[in-house]
């Protein structure tokens with residue numbers, strides 16, 4: 076089984092790109108979706124122990140948590156130390172299950188692939204990327220996003236140019252989904268040919 080890590084900076088189209096691989100039969104692991112689920116379940120007691128103000132009846136409230144982190148950036152590594160090992164454990168379980176089912180491709184969509192060392196757990200790194208103006212237009216359309224928040228998020232992420240340098244493959248998402256789908260189809264073909272060789 077080939078393990079493909081898809082990453083990219085905020086708004087660069089990594090979820091869209093990862094879904095394009097899933098359309099070719101890859102098992103899809105979405106780290107961000109796992110965080111959403113953990114915040115309604117398993118992670119609640121651990122987050123509550125450090126950030127009690129971020130908890131509501133539904134679990135961890137992301138808006139409240141984001142407000143705490145905006146006030147106190149030193150809290151982010153504390154949160155990451157709780158969340159990242161849990162996300163990695165889920166990824167490892169799913170990867171083992173996919174292997175035992177004899178699946179050919181596993182795609183893990185990890186926003187912080189380079190930042191968290193996930194690069195070492197994958198066979199191939201795919202970076203979703205688009206021109207920065209397109210990225211900014213996409214991100215600033217989101218409810219609650221401000222230029223300041225966008226800049227703060229970018230400052231915490233490995234820059235796009237470095238991501239592109241460290242990628243095995245780049246998927247340009249700056250045109251259309253159809254154009255990106257053709258690039259993904261080429262990557263899948265190249266990986267299949269390499270696996271068969």
Ligand SMILES: CC(C)(COP(=O)(O)OP(=O)(O)OC[C@H]1O[C@@H](n2cnc3c(N)ncnc32)[C@H](O)[C@@H]1O)[C@@H](O)C(=O)NCCC(=O)NCCS
Pocket residue numbers: 084085086106107110136137138140141144151154155158159162185186187228231232
């Ligand atoms: C701070 C939180 C509550 C904000 O939630 P919210 O729904 O408002 O934003 P969202 O999660 O969509 O993130 C917005 C952007 O910030 C980026 N981002 C999220 N966490 C981090 C981080 N730890 N470091 C750098 N960038 C991050 C995301 O990749 C995304 O591009 C949430 O991002 C969080 O709990 N982060 C810590 C867990 C984590 O590291 N998740 C990343 C994937 S494993």
Ligand SMILES: Nc1ncnc2c1ncn2[C@@H]1O[C@H](COP(=O)(O)OP(=O)(O)OP(=O)(O)O)[C@@H](O)[C@H]1O
Pocket residue numbers: 083084085086087088089090091092186203213247248249250251252253255
């Ligand atoms: N290949 C593409 N062509 C055109 N638009 C795209 C493409 N990929 C993504 N988009 C658009 O860009 C936006 C962000 O895409 P997506 O959610 O996949 O990005 P992301 O990198 O996973 O985002 P984030 O890290 O911020 O959660 C969406 O509005 C999506 O429709």
